[in-house]
Amino acid sequence: MMLLKGGRVVDPVNGRDGSFDVLIDGDRIARVGRDLAVDGATVVEIPSGLVVCPGLIDMHVHLREPGQEHKETVATGTAAAVAGGFTAVACMPNTSPVNDNAGVTEYILKKASEANLARVYPIGAVSRGQQGEQLADIAELRQAGCVAITDDGHPVATAMLMRRALEYTRMFDIPVIEHCEEQTLKVDGVAHEGYHASALGLRGIPGEAESIMALRDISLAELTGGRVHVAHMSARQTLDAVRFGKARGVRVTCEVTPHHFVLTDALLAAPVPYDTNVKMNPPLRDAADRDAIVAGIADGSVDVIATDHAPHHYDEKQVEFDRAPFGITGLETAVSLCFDRLVHAGCVSLARMIELLSVNPARILKIPGGALSDGAPADISILAPDMNVTVDVARMRSKSKNTPFGGWKLRGGVAATIVGGRVVFVNGDSRLRL
Ligand code: DOR
DSSP states (O other): OEEEEEEEEEEGGGTEEEEEEEEEETTEEEEEESSOOOTTOEEEEOOTTOEEEEOEEEEEEOOOTTTOTTTOOHHHHHHHHHHTTEEEEEEOSOSSSOSOSHHHHHHHHHHHHHHOSSEEEEOEESBGGGOSSSBOOHHHHHHHTOOOEEOTTSOOSOHHHHHHHHHHHTTTTOOEEEOOOOHHHHTTOOEESSHHHHHHTOOEEOTHHHHHHHHHHHHHHHHHOOOEEEOSOOOHHHHHHHHHHHHTTOOEEEEEOHHHHHOOGGGGTSSSTTOGGGOOSSOOOOHHHHHHHHHHHHHTOOOEEOOOBOOOOHHHHSSOGGGSOSOOOOTTTHHHHHIIIIITTTSSOHHHHHIIIIIHHHHHHTOSOSSOOTTSBOOEEEEEEEEEEEOOGGGOOSSOOOOTTTTOEEEEEEEEEEETTEEEEEOTTSSOOO
16 A cells, blocks of 8 residues: 655545545555555655646547557557656557557557556547548447547548547447548648748648638537547637537537647747747647637636647658658647646646646546546646756657757656556656655
């Protein structure tokens, strides 16, 4: 047994925010209470200022295995996850082959159990091979362990396919996660359509390419009663679409990424013009979009913060902006960005940050976690809100280093990560001794 003594426990589901002890028995939480004294338990003193909370869950991660192991593997991706404070990740199906059948799902789960770090919840494809033609065998995927379906990387190709996916998933009450992008409007765009893309001669992608697709899918969720989850929302128009859907009682939820609430398309021009580490899909948008997204986080319109951790090899990114793949890593910078830019900036409370990073992803995916309840799996993140962090790319666990945050100085970090009662990460820079 392990007794975490004296931390500030923040557990919104159980209405706790204060000094409590947490008793872990094997892989479960035995009790949370004040001044617990337990014979035989190993006592871990939590230094003052640290926060004990339900394990963080990143519901949008690309682990790249099978098929793109030069970018990331389940083992390196889950090592990055626990170093970033995440006890669980949901992984996207745009692997090679695509996760559109039980064989691939089982392979990912086997790799996850071998790595034995963060929990891994695979997300299956909507369509076979993500080709946008025939539905994948969703019942088979669900039975094998998938917690949602998506064609992420691409939108669900047609309204009819989306309708069928929403109808079919109602049987299992799992969400269809949508990469909202109206492709005839996006065409071959590579950056946000605006001043900076024009000045640099880059083809633009307007915010409406995202919001038009979100509106299609919200309408179809209303038609079918299915659940749609808008992935990596970047544009103010899409936020309006989600608010519209929620006001009508449509079963729509949404996530935003740290890069979209922190960065803008001004980074296309400076400090490094054409830096491919600021190329992602959806693109960084302008300051009005970024501010709208922050307002949506603060007012409750946004349900989840997810990273869209998209590792790419150095050689793949080291090319002209047009030719580089979309995506940046995110698992090891998310918590620091949330603390620095949301909590310390006075935009959200710590409890709300934990709702966005733990409570709501667990609720949307219907997976264990999101609360420090008696008898629940002992998945716990220990956070250090005041830790001074300098983002050191060389020390990152991810196999890929494609982040624009290298060298950033941020206030707030991760002290330790506990999965199923096992300490899987301790930050040597924290005052925690585990
Ligand atoms: O930037 C992105 N990268 N956006 C996506 O939708 C896909 C992802 C990837 O797989 O690299």
